[in-house]
Amino acid sequence: MVTANLRAGDLSRITDMAEVKGRSLWADARKRFMLNKAAVASLFVLIFITLFSFAGESIAPWTNEEIDFNVIGSADTKGMPSIASGHYFGTDDLGRDLFARSAQGTRISLMVGFVGTFIAVLVGTVYGAVSGYVGGRTDAIMMRIVDILSAIPYMFVLILLLVMFGRSMFMIFVGIGLLSWLGMARIVRGQTLSLKHKEYIEAARASGVSSWKIILRHILPNLLGVVAVYTTLLIPDMIMAESFISFLGLGVQEPLTSLGALISEGSKSIVQGSLWQLYFPLAFFTVTLYAFYFVGDGLRDALDPKDR
Amino acid sequence: MTAPLLDVRDLRVSFHIRRDGDMPWTKPRELKALNGVNFTLNAGETLGIVGESGCGKSTLARALIQMVPATGKVIWQGQTDLLTLSPHQMLAYRSQVQMVFQDPLASLNPRMSVGSIIAEPLRTHHPELSQAQVKQRVQEMMERVGLLPNQINRYPHEFSGGQCQRIGIARALIVGPKLLICDEPVSALDVSIQAQVINLLAELQRDLGLAMIFIAHDLSVVKHISDRVMVLYLGRTMELAESQALFAHAAHPYTKALLSAVPIPDPVKERAKTMIPLEGDLPSPMAPPSGCVFRTRCPISQDRCAREVPALLGIGHEVACHRVNAATLETV
Ligand SMILES: Nc1ncnc2c1ncn2[C@@H]1O[C@H](COP(=O)(O)OP(=O)(O)OP(=O)(O)O)[C@@H](O)[C@H]1O
Ligand code: SF4
Ligand SMILES: [Mg+2]
Numbered sequence: 001m002v003t004a005n006l007r008a009g010d011l012s013r014i015t016d017m018a019e020v021k022g023r024s025l026w027a028d029a030r031k032r033f034m035l036n037k038a039a040v041a042s043l044f045v046l047i048f049i050t051l052f053s054f055a056g057e058s059i060a061p062w063t064n065e066e067i068d069f070n071v072i073g074s075a076d077t078k079g080m081p082s083i084a085s086g087h088y089f090g091t092d093d094l095g096r097d098l099f100a101r102s103a104q105g106t107r108i109s110l111m112v113g114f115v116g117t118f119i120a121v122l123v124g125t126v127y128g129a130v131s132g133y134v135g136g137r138t139d140a141i142m143m144r145i146v147d148i149l150s151a152i153p154y155m156f157v158l159i160l161l162l163v164m165f166g167r168s169m170f171m172i173f174v175g176i177g178l179l180s181w182l183g184m185a186r187i188v189r190g191q192t193l194s195l196k197h198k199e200y201i202e203a204a205r206a207s208g209v210s211s212w213k214i215i216l217r218h219i220l221p222n223l224l225g226v227v228a229v230y231t232t233l234l235i236p237d238m239i240m241a242e243s244f245i246s247f248l249g250l251g252v253q254e255p256l257t258s259l260g261a262l263i264s265e266g267s268k269s270i271v272q273g274s275l276w277q278l279y280f281p282l283a284f285f286t287v288t289l290y291a292f293y294f295v296g297d298g299l300r301d302a303l304d305p306k307d308r
Numbered sequence: 309m310t311a312p313l314l315d316v317r318d319l320r321v322s323f324h325i326r327r328d329g330d331m332p333w334t335k336p337r338e339l340k341a342l343n344g345v346n347f348t349l350n351a352g353e354t355l356g357i358v359g360e361s362g363c364g365k366s367t368l369a370r371a372l373i374q375m376v377p378a379t380g381k382v383i384w385q386g387q388t389d390l391l392t393l394s395p396h397q398m399l400a401y402r403s404q405v406q407m408v409f410q411d412p413l414a415s416l417n418p419r420m421s422v423g424s425i426i427a428e429p430l431r432t433h434h435p436e437l438s439q440a441q442v443k444q445r446v447q448e449m450m451e452r453v454g455l456l457p458n459q460i461n462r463y464p465h466e467f468s469g470g471q472c473q474r475i476g477i478a479r480a481l482i483v484g485p486k487l488l489i490c491d492e493p494v495s496a497l498d499v500s501i502q503a504q505v506i507n508l509l510a511e512l513q514r515d516l517g518l519a520m521i522f523i524a525h526d527l528s529v530v531k532h533i534s535d536r537v538m539v540l541y542l543g544r545t546m547e548l549a550e551s552q553a554l555f556a557h558a559a560h561p562y563t564k565a566l567l568s569a570v571p572i573p574d575p576v577k578e579r580a581k582t583m584i585p586l587e588g589d590l591p592s593p594m595a596p597p598s599g600c601v602f603r604t605r606c607p608i609s610q611d612r613c614a615r616e617v618p619a620l621l622g623i624g625h626e627v628a629c630h631r632v633n634a635a636t637l638e639t640v
Contacts, residue, residue: 199411206373
């Protein structure tokens with residue numbers, strides 16, 4: 001160690017030396033993420049898909065509700081994708097423009113994914129952090145509740161809820177979000193538990209830092225990585241769940257649509273041969289899910305300190 | 309005579325252990341991690357605490373500053389019993405007693421820069437200081453412990469173990485404590501670095517007039533830095549004496565066994581010394597032996613040792629053993 005053998009004369013020089021910039025774990029992680037080509041490409045794909053879902057309807061010559069009367073009734077022969085007719089992705093059986101419908105469906109699917117995940121992350125993180133930090137009997141009781149809840153087949157419950165209270169966007173958000181925070185709560189609780197016994201938390205407690213400052217300064221920043229990774233992996237799960245429900249015909253209602261609903265409709269058109277009705281929504285669905293998984297994977301590799 | 313800085317009397321800590329899978333109504337088992345420990349510590353003095361892993365050294369350190377619930381008395385400067393203070397009242401004393409931890413990297417938050425790590429106690433206890441004042445104090449302290457002050461914005465993972473421990477020491481000293489508790493500060497470091505850190509601690513202690521509790525599991529580390537040494541075994545004091553006296557003529561069979569395991573640099577003496585091997589394993593602290601807790605591994609135990617707990621006797625050089633005469637320190 002050089003610094004141990006300093007002479008007094010050196011000290012004044014040292015204080016004048018320019019401050020060295022640190023390399024925070026976040027900066028490290030960002031660098032590692034940027035090196036992961038699949039993850040970065042997926043991130044761009046996601047950005048592109050999001051832009052499409054919001055702007056797609058305004059660049060399309062047809063809105064999602066307009067019916068092209070030239071096509072109605074004979075979609076399989078006249079509604080195919082074509083630049084000339086302005087139906088870039090073709091039309092559905094009712095003569096509605098699939099380009100605009102795909103944009104709308106993607107937007108709604110993404111929204112369900114984000115809002116559902118947001119609820120799950122919020123509830124799960126708070127629940128898990130409290131359970132882990134308080135510990136003891138409170139923790140035991142809170143975790144048994146999670147165990148009991150996760151023993152319930154949630155898709156079944158969600159379907160029941162939708163049947164009982166009617167189909168609405170709100171119900172889907174709440175249903176999916178509130179039923180899927182369990183995994184998040186478990187992960188955050190486990191992480192908090194292990195963080196709580198870290199020596200730096202003990203050091204902070206020993207020198208009198210208050211509990212909420214410990215949670216804010218020491219626990220949350222160290223939880224953030226895990227939460228971020230789990231969140232990016234939760235979004236596609238939500239999209240999948242919503243699509244499944246929509247595929248069963250219990251999801252969003254017309255005139256709204258989602259990727260799942262579009263795929264469901266498209267699959268019925270296979271017999272007529274208008275395959276574009278299936279391919280375009282399916283392509284968006286698959287690409288979106290893969291992109292989320294790649295980004296999540298990239299984040300995990302970038303944030304997981306064990307790799308080093 | 310002025311009161312000692314710290315007067316610890318009959319300090320006890322019990323943990324209540326429930327095993328996984330226990331029913332909620334089964335009574336937790338009691339683990340007596342600390343079973344009536346007494347000592348005093350004067351200002352500027354260093355007390356070394358040694359003992360095997362699990363004998364309660366860290367628990368002792370934690371109990372002094374209310375990090376684990378404890379009973380007994382911890383009297384600060386002859387006036388305040390720290391154990392009776394509310395968390396709010398305790399706050400004022402937390403800047404007086406600071407700790408240095410065993411694992412240098414784990415004791416630093418990986419997401420915080422070195423500057424903010426060292427500044428944290430200062431910000432907590434002196435919120436009135438300005439940003440610039442804090443920074444200046446931090447840089448002075450970094451220089452003091454042998455770190456380059458221009459590294460203030462770096463992160464813990466960019467430093468070596470020895471440097472991380474220096475950061476830990478800087479964090480502990482920045483609020484000007486009177487007592488520094490070092491819980492195995494060098495156990496996790498390379499042997500070559502250990503000496504540097506110990507020398508730094510000794511130097512800082514001398515310059516700042518610090519009292520120090522220096523915990524280690526091996527006597528050779530404690531030898532040079534301690535004025536007095538306390539030997540712990542299963543939560544009880546076995547021997548407590550001036551460092552010189554303890555190393556020159558240890559009286560307790562456990563201390564003798566520990567000493568015989570310390571290598572002597574002189575090869576002639578090393579070969580000549582008698583090894584007293586410690587037989588068997590450390591008994592479970594949940595079910596300590598009756599009478600003298602050391603009796604299951606003691607080479608000279610008698611019937612009496614199983615029946616009666618030996619008291620810690622002697623003046624200046626205290627020993628807890630039925631077979632040691634407290635006055636002459638001879639084994640009888
Ligand atoms: N929070 C706790 N809950 C339950 N038991 C504990 C707790 N902390 C310590 N113990 C137990 O108390 C005993 C003493 O532990 P302590 O950490 O004080 O030992 P130590 O002497 O510091 O050992 P080491 O050299 O390994 O650090 C051990 O048997 C340990 O298992
Ligand atoms: S009291 Fe007995 S068992 Fe304990 S150390 Fe002395 S001789 Fe050994
Ligand atoms: Mg310990």
